[in-house]
Amino acid sequence: MASAAAGALTLLPALLRALSWPALRAQGLRQLLALLAVALGVALAYGVHLMNASALAEFGAAQRQLAGTPDLLLSGRGAPLPETALDALALQPAVALAQPLIEARAQLLLPGERRAGLRLLGLDALLVASFNPALLPHPFPQPATAPLRLLAPDALYLNEAALRLLGEPRPSHLRLRLQPEGQAPQTLALRLAGQVAAPGEPLAVLDIAAAQALLGRLGRLDRIELRLRPGASPQDLTLPSGVSAAPPADEGAEMARLTRAYRVNLGVLALMALFTGSFLVFAVQSLSVAQRLPQLALLGVLGLSARQRAALVLSEAALLGLLGSLLGLALGAGLAQLGLRLLGGDLGSGLLGGPSPALRIEATGLLLFGGLGLAICMASALLPALAVRRMAPAQVLKGLGGLAPPRAPRWLGPALLLAGAALAALPPVLGLPLGAYLGMLCLLLGGLLCVPGLVMGLAALPPPGRAGALLLRERSRRQSGEATQMLAGVLVALALSVAMLVMVSSFRDSLSSWLRQMLPADLYVRSSLRAPDQQSAPLPAAFVAAVRDSRLAAELGTQRSRRAWLMEQPVQLLARPLPDERRLPLVGDLAEPPASGLLPLYLNEALRDQLDLKLGQRLSLALEPGGATSNGYLRGVWRDYSRQSGALLMAEADYRRWSGDATVTELFLWLRPGQEVEALQAALRALAAEPQDLDIAASGELLALSMHLFDRSFAVTYWLQAVALGLGLFGIAASLSAQVLARRREFGLLLHLGFTRARLLALLVAETALFSAAGALAGLLLGLAISAVLVFVVNPQSFHWSMDMSWPWQHLTLLLLAVLAAALATSWLSGRQLGRADAVQAVREDW
Template identity: 40%
Template sequence: MTSPARLGATSARWLIIGEWRAHPARAMVAVLAIAIGVALGLAVHLVNTAALDSFARAISTVSGSADLRVHSVTPAGFDEAFYPRLARIPGIAALSPVVELAATSGQIARPGQRQGAGQANGTRLTLLGIDALQALKVTPALLGMPLGGAGAGAGFDPDSIFVSRAVLSLLGKKPGDVIDLAAAGHSRRFVIAGVLAAADDGQRLAVIDIADAQWRFGQLGRLQRLDLKLADGADRDAVIRRIAALLPPGVELGSADHEGARADALSRAYRVNLGMLALVALLTGGFLVYSAQSLSVARRRPQFALLRVLGLPARGLVSQVVVEGLIVGLAGAALGLLLGHGLADLAINRFGGDLGGGYFSGARSRLAWSPLAMAGFGSLGLAVAVIGSLVPALSAARAQPAAALKGTGETIDPRSRPQPLPALVLLALGGLAALLPPVFELPLFGYAAMALLLAGGVALMPALAQLLLAPLARRALRPVAADLAVRRLWGAPSQASVALCGIVASTSLMVAMAVMVASFRTSVDNWLVAALPSDVYLHLEGTDAGGIDRAAQARLASVSGVANISFVRNMPLRLHAERPSVQLSAQTLVNGQPDLPLLSSAPVPLGTVRVWISEPMGWLYGLSPGMRFQLPLGARNVPVVVAGVWRDYARQFGSVVIGRDDYARLTGDSSASEAAITLAPRAQVQPVIAALKAALPPGLAGQALFGQPAEMRAMALTIFDRSFAVTYALEGIAILIGLMGVAATFSAQTLARVRELAMLRHIGVTRRQLLAMLAFEGAGLGLVGAIAGLGLGLVMAQVLIHVVNPQSFHWTMDTSLPFEMLGLLVVALVAAAAGTAALAGRRALSGDMLRSVRDDW
């Protein structure tokens, strides 16, 4: 007699191979669904890791072997008299002063404008002024390698400059060529003496002598940072305490670790959200595995029953179905790992290391193998496939062998009503999770809420299907095919829910993402309309440390055709050592208010310095209208009061606006880096722009960008679409997986009902009526699934809009529904479901129908 173990092994090989040989398409869809989820998750992880590694290498180049760094919180720098005071602190072996400026080379190009070979348009870089002798002790990576016949003393030549290989490539230059740089409101010409051999690929860096940097770019008596090397055996904590006691206002103490934390914070929310979206595809794949396995189990119920009668225990049957899922998971995970590396390589070459998000512009990432990540995402794929197979396996094991030997299909009494309570509990838990705060500034509970809502929505399908179909099932419908279809769906809710599972999962996720992106884009567009009320805008690149002076401002204001011009001074401001900089903006106030889209405000006592903060700054620093905080301005920390909060989609990490008069009084800086221009009646835009450009100082004219609101809006939305390119791709893949799941589900379900269809054919239902019945069933299931998925997706979209996005990116938005896209999605699902069911029906009805029911005679 055959042992149960041997019987189980033999039956497993026989049933698995036979099932996949008979229905290869269904198995391939399940494998592909898992593969796509694993591939997307791994690709996003690899690209993000490569980008952060590239950024870390860039930090290492700039920091060299410096142990600590004293840095100005603004590009204006600090008094160089602090340098000798710091050098006298015990425990410091060497100290390297640095002038650090944002610079540009050549004529500035508009964002998105393509450059030809050898053109210098739009090349932005970091310009460092160093003391070569001191840098040799602290940051030797910043020392240039003379090339092209330059002597060893080229580094001390006031006209010499060393640049990274990335700058040479972007500018189409070689050693010995001339390069024009603009920084801090000044433009100067240099000769390329050599390269920075230690600079990372893609790092845009240029180095000149520190005295030359101070003299030529208006930084006399100013430094932006000091790099420190500690003495051997020095007590690091004691040195840090001594330095902190001497730090003047507007100066902070940091290290390479702080810069790394700043880089991580820069893109962390974007990276986590992309990773979550990638895992959503894997979750959808799990639902498709569940759907495919459930239908496969239903079709083979008599075979399983026969094995039970022959002695195979229930646990053996469970193991067999789970092994099928495990094989699907293994194949999907293996394929996904290969696809993931290919996608990562393509993404880095096409979108860059920031995946279109703009966080690591100019950095060139290097893709590396990551065995730990591969093992992790491969295991996720296996786990999803096994879990998706476990529920159908348990269902097969619970079936009564005697009853199952006589038929397939629904094993639940159609008179029983599905219980919605577990689904309602899951939905309630999802709602509660959406109310919880972020964890480590990430919306982890928000994503948990989405997962719970998705699980609850899918679990509710049997009850919802009966509820929606009950009014139709209580009356006779015409034609007869429609009546048969409705009664079949209403009487077999559990089997219908299997088909609906994949539809609802993929549809709801598609709808949620589509509504979120559409809402964000519409909110950004409306914000741009409110934020750009003037006729023309002027922006100057490379003016963080200095811009248009008062004399030049007066010349611009007197240009013919200019009715009013409002100047703005923008610069980055560090408020926290491990957070990205906020933007400080000094603007002209009108009736005591900035021209901003304010969301809230509060009265401010007279005699206090008022500021207006953006939404992200309020989130990140816990500020609200009426609160006070210290703002580092000039050489002191100034107490200010928050007068209002405004909506800002341009700066994710915060911005603060102060009146220009207050800023000039507190800092002595009356320069400007931007301007908003209102034209006089009947003035022509292009002639006025030409006159304004001519009125700029010669050193700044080449760095000027002029824009009109319409073209600036179009440019901003183009950048928005580019940033969300990966999101659009993930959404498209979700749609593809969903439609594939619909096709596989209905095909498998129809083929599993051959005997049922044969019986109907035997009692007189025509072939044409059966095909129409199947088409109506498919359309009905597609419509129910689309309606349920649409409703669930709209709820999940609110979680994305009002929980995930504010907790991730610290801004709010208004809901906007893409009605056209949602309508097309519903029509496509219904059409795909009806068409697939009809095509599968043609195949099922093409054989000998009489033979299918002979066992029931």
């Protein structure tokens, strides 16, 4: 056995060179398209993986540079740290170094009335090198300046991202607009003293004493970084009252967790082309084997064993997979580099600015996706290889044998459909809808296996009175299994395209409806400044009162946005008037209060899922962690497409009574009949003492911007669908060509019996129409089923977003007609070989 296997292996290179290469070269166009299908599928999958991995690695590296190397981070429980806590901690024996930090947001005022957001960090210039070398200030004039020069109260040090905003020539002084705590907004002029090496978003570093004075936080700190002495542990510390300690958070791991669902869904979508391309490879391999079947049979008669014949076919597929994978890996690296250059290193989140990250190519990714392309090709050639192994060479040479596709049990298709439905109902695993993905795969495979039954059902429809109809029905009854082979690629591509069309349409319509429900007014006003907790700063009370008294708008609404703690978890709180709670984008019913005196609270879906809450459940709400709480209950759940984190909504009147907070962060204004938006905007700015601090937007602008961002985000799905459909249609052409070759004797006999070539071509087109109609019907039904899984399972489990199903029938009809027309066109082109066939020669081959 070992010697036989070794002999087969030594014989394969010679067979590939002498037999396979000339045959494959004669089929150059088909083999090239199969090669491109594998390369494109590998490139899309590997490119998405490489872009995500590189961006996350860059983000993690940047955050580690900013966070430095402290052992512990100390912060206050819902309040700033008193400066006395720093002195108390620094004197403890377990502490080697203690660095104070203050953080804030400011507006960098640029020429031409432009503004840019700027992150401010106040720190101790004498200690920063020990914790965060990337934040060490480097003065412009003299790099060797004495350290005390770094403590100048007007000195500001920018990172590379902030310096790029300034352009050339750089100004000597910068103007910042910020909101000091407990004071009116101020415009400050600070000296551009140097730069820091910190990567990421625009950042400015200044001395902590200057930051405390400028931000109105004298005697207070945001956090303290501790470096412990060797051998000391956190248990050796005595923490002051109101101070909590925690190890530094792994921001890279947190970003990976937050974007995991997005990355996995994008990766699954990118694999669609590779999955569809596998059926094209199968069709090309089947056609190649069908064309060379007499040659392979002759080799069998001359002594080539069945195992060697199968190994030859698999070796050809392996060579195709190897070349396609190598090309795909190179193309994927190029696509990833282009994507990072266009999107930056922040995955579109805006969390990481700066230059595009470098590609991080690792051997694991190369082996994984290269091996995936190779495995796809090998699996696609498995059935043709097995057919070549099982064939009887003598019978094939007599024209009595062929590549009959194996028949699956009739019960397997419906069983897979039921299994797919059951898997889709499983809960998520680690926040990912893995059961839904497996369910969709089972639905696709089950639908493929149900195609022969559909073909036989449709074949019973033509009237049996004519010879062509009788031939069509008889062939459909006997050869319905070939429909699965011919339609596999286009059916999968069509089903996934239908599913994506329905899902995207449902998402788009639901988003549009949600925007109109959450943004019912004509104009929206908020402050462009940030509060100390990084939330939007409240609007000046005098401005809000002036707008109320002016009666500029037909109706005025207010909202308070701030951070709160629900069940000891930080959430975004929105307090706005709720004259009719049923006008909210609610999900499901409303709950009755379990007891009197409880505040009705409306939670978004992410918060409900995060805390695993039920309607009517009692809740505790606090404005600060550890502060006084108020009791409420879950009145309802609402859709929130603007965030994946937790948020709650409550009536403004309830919030005012409970908190005593009368400040306003947003204004909603409705226009009077005939009133112009531009005129109202100008009137509002005229009422403001500092109009530059206002962000004013019309609802139409917000709606148009949101829909533009949505369409741009999903534009790639249409290209992927087009690629997959193109590969599927070429698979039909390859399968039809294989059928024409395999049925030359049948067609020759029909020509002798009186059929014209035109009638034979019409018969072939009619068969294709029947098979394609069955495939289109199966693809439509499968696509609708998969779209239901996407809408009702994948999106809620991945992003905590529910939506209403929307049916884009016009687009679906056009898609089905285009697929049917393309299939019939490929059938007609493939059938033109009949016009060149010699009927006498075709029949003579039987003898």
